[in-house]
Amino acid sequence: xxxxxxxxxxxxxxxxxxxxxxxxxxxxxxxxxxxxxxxxxxxxxxxxxxxxxxxxxxxxxxxxxxxxxxxxxxxxxxxxxxxxxxxxxxxxxxx
Amino acid sequence: xxxxxxxxxxxxxxxxxxxxxxxxxxxxxxxxxxxxxxxxxxxxxxxxxxxxxxxxxxxxxxxxxxxxxxxxxxxxxxxxxxxxxxxxxxxxxxxxxxxxxxxxxxxxxxxxxxxxxxxxxxxxxxxxxxxxxxxxxxxxxxxxxxxxxxxxxxxxxxxxxxxxxxxxxxxxxxxxxxxxxxxxxxxxxxxxxxxxxxxxxxxxxxxxxxxxxxxxxxxxxxxxxxxxxxxxxxxxxxxxxxxxxxxxxxxxxxxxxxxxxxxxxxxxxxxxxxxxxxxxxxxxxxxxxxxxxxxxxxxxxxxxxxxxxxxxxxxxxxxxxxxxxxxxxxxxxxxxxxxxxxxxxxxxxxxxxxxxxxxxxxxxxxxxxxxxxxxxxxxxxxxxxxxxxxxxxxxxxxxxxxxxxxxxxxxxxxxxxxxxxxxxxxxxxxxxxxxxxxxxxxxxxxxxxxxxxxxxxxxxxxxxxxxxxxxxxxxxxxxxxxxxx
Numbered sequence: 001x002x003x004x005x006x007x008x009x010x011x012x013x014x015x016x017x018x019x020x021x022x023x024x025x026x027x028x029x030x031x032x033x034x035x036x037x038x039x040x041x042x043x044x045x046x047x048x049x050x051x052x053x054x055x056x057x058x059x060x061x062x063x064x065x066x067x068x069x070x071x072x073x074x075x076x077x078x079x080x081x082x083x084x085x086x087x088x089x090x091x092x093x094x095x
Numbered sequence: 096x097x098x099x100x101x102x103x104x105x106x107x108x109x110x111x112x113x114x115x116x117x118x119x120x121x122x123x124x125x126x127x128x129x130x131x132x133x134x135x136x137x138x139x140x141x142x143x144x145x146x147x148x149x150x151x152x153x154x155x156x157x158x159x160x161x162x163x164x165x166x167x168x169x170x171x172x173x174x175x176x177x178x179x180x181x182x183x184x185x186x187x188x189x190x191x192x193x194x195x196x197x198x199x200x201x202x203x204x205x206x207x208x209x210x211x212x213x214x215x216x217x218x219x220x221x222x223x224x225x226x227x228x229x230x231x232x233x234x235x236x237x238x239x240x241x242x243x244x245x246x247x248x249x250x251x252x253x254x255x256x257x258x259x260x261x262x263x264x265x266x267x268x269x270x271x272x273x274x275x276x277x278x279x280x281x282x283x284x285x286x287x288x289x290x291x292x293x294x295x296x297x298x299x300x301x302x303x304x305x306x307x308x309x310x311x312x313x314x315x316x317x318x319x320x321x322x323x324x325x326x327x328x329x330x331x332x333x334x335x336x337x338x339x340x341x342x343x344x345x346x347x348x349x350x351x352x353x354x355x356x357x358x359x360x361x362x363x364x365x366x367x368x369x370x371x372x373x374x375x376x377x378x379x380x381x382x383x384x385x386x387x388x389x390x391x392x393x394x395x396x397x398x399x400x401x402x403x404x405x406x407x408x409x410x411x412x413x414x415x416x417x418x419x420x421x422x423x424x425x426x427x428x429x430x431x432x433x434x435x436x437x438x439x440x441x442x443x444x445x446x447x448x449x450x451x452x453x454x455x456x457x458x459x460x461x462x463x464x465x466x467x468x469x470x471x472x473x474x475x476x477x478x479x480x481x482x483x484x485x486x487x488x489x490x491x492x493x494x495x496x497x498x499x500x501x502x503x504x505x506x507x508x509x510x511x512x513x514x515x516x517x518x519x520x521x522x523x524x525x526x527x528x529x530x531x532x533x534x535x536x537x538x539x540x541x542x543x544x545x546x547x548x549x550x551x552x553x554x555x556x557x558x559x560x561x562x563x564x565x566x567x568x569x570x571x572x573x574x575x576x577x578x579x580x
Binding site: 064 | 129130136137138140145146155184188237239240243245246247248378382385386
């Protein structure tokens with residue numbers, strides 16, 4: 001399934017990655033080749049085969065309902081570009 | 096009670112489905128060990144997982160699974176023994192991961208039903224499409240600073256249940272009844288506290304309209320994050336009227352997310368384009384599928400409390416209550432338990448009357464929840480006993496009830512303290528009546544001439560002379576005997 005340049009533009013927007021228009025053609029080509037490579041899997045007949053979710057026979061690990069973490073505001077906020085009143089301060093995001 | 100919007104081209108009806116987000120009652124969050132409690136200092140209940148630091152892995156809280164399954168059972172829904180967590184991708188400042196872990200193709204709970212008791216005594220069944228578990232986002236505060244929004248991640252990662260109804264709702268009243276019933280069921284189960292003001296229960300509505308008689312569905316719009324039953328009903332009314340107007344003006348409705356402005360009572364489109372809502376769901380590679388055993392489900396089923404519908408049914412069948420009274424009593428589990436304590440060994444209808452008319456009335460007037468009720472169920476029972484025993488007349492009992500609400504004391508003590516005991520002693524009442532007759536021969540003559548109404552005046556006078564404490568039955572009997580002469 002080849003990707004066109006419009007699709008590349010959309011994907012870039014959704015991922016919030018800045019892609020200059022002149023880079024779209026090259027990316028469309030590269031991404032198309034990656035997808036094409038993965039699409040070879042379609043050649044395998046998987047009729048009646050259950051999808052595999054893990055290579056090891058494991059089940060989802062569960063934790064007990066106990067408070068064991070948190071209460072580390074300084075660490076959590078350490079990388080925040082801006083902090084105010086114990087909160088992350090970000091450019092205004094409101095409708 | 097059909098809800099018809101009369102347009103110029105004919106009658107239109109409303110079609111609505113609700114998505115309710117209920118915060119799961121648990122100690123810790125869905126995938127981390129941080130506390131899930133409401134109201135802590137900003138960012139103090141945040142682990143490095145909730146803040147989406149690189150390399151952190153989610154581990155599911157088994158109690159949250161149990162709570163979701165319990166809710167599903169309460170909604171008489173099928174429980175899916177196999178479900179999958181997926182990533183719902185979008186960017187927002189209060190979503191540190193850049194995605195929300197949710198369930199999409201394989202939710203933990205499938206189809207169920209909620210029965211609504213409408214005020215006119217009829218019932219309506221609203222289908223449940225699904226219930227799935229997901230992470231809550233953080234909280235954004237926009238009003239603290241002119242240029243910046245403040246982000247508190249305490250809520251980030253708390254377990255939510257999203258309960259999606261089928262588009263079965265036809266009137267704003269049904270939407271209100273649905274939300275109240277859902278809240279009642281979740282409170283009975285102890286799975287969500289249903290507190291809309293604190294945001295532990297929030298609602299999105301999907302609204303479309305169609306001509307009466309049409310069977311297909313037209314394009315719907317969505318209004319998000321309504322935080323009161325009243326706003327849900329208002330937004331539905333506004334949105335339905337707006338859509339009818341648009342169709343009749345020859346316009347089309349576009350599928351979009353709209354905001355409800357509660358100050359203006361209207362909806363308007365969000366500026367963000369629908370385009371941005373391409374969530375690109377895919378199974379979360381950090382989490383294996385959730386596999387439950389039937390045994391796990393059965394064990395939860397065995398611990399379910401009696402739910403409001405069953406309780407109502409029992410009150411009608413065993414206690415002889417009317418459907419209306421039974422419905423009013425079972426809406427809250429605490430209220431129902433209170434009533435059962437009052438009714439134990441007493442006349443159920445009398446108990447229901449006292450709880451519904453007097454107790455609920457008093458709680459409403461004082462703005463109190465039943466949990467903070469100043470009168471214990473035992474004491475209200477004793478008050479009814481005093482009426483039954485003839486110690487208190489109905490009127491005195493109401494006075495004692497008022498005093499109980501103010502002081503929290505038991506009725507016997509209050510009757511003693513205030514001397515409110517009903518006078519049933521015929522001697523004392525006779526003396527009052529003899530005195531009255533002697534001083535009011537005019538009225539006595541009127542009675543003897545056949546004017547029965549005069550007796551009411553005499554009863555009033557006796558009550559006045561005894562500060563309302565005379566037993567009305569005894570007064571009536573004695574008066575009739577004596578007036579006849």
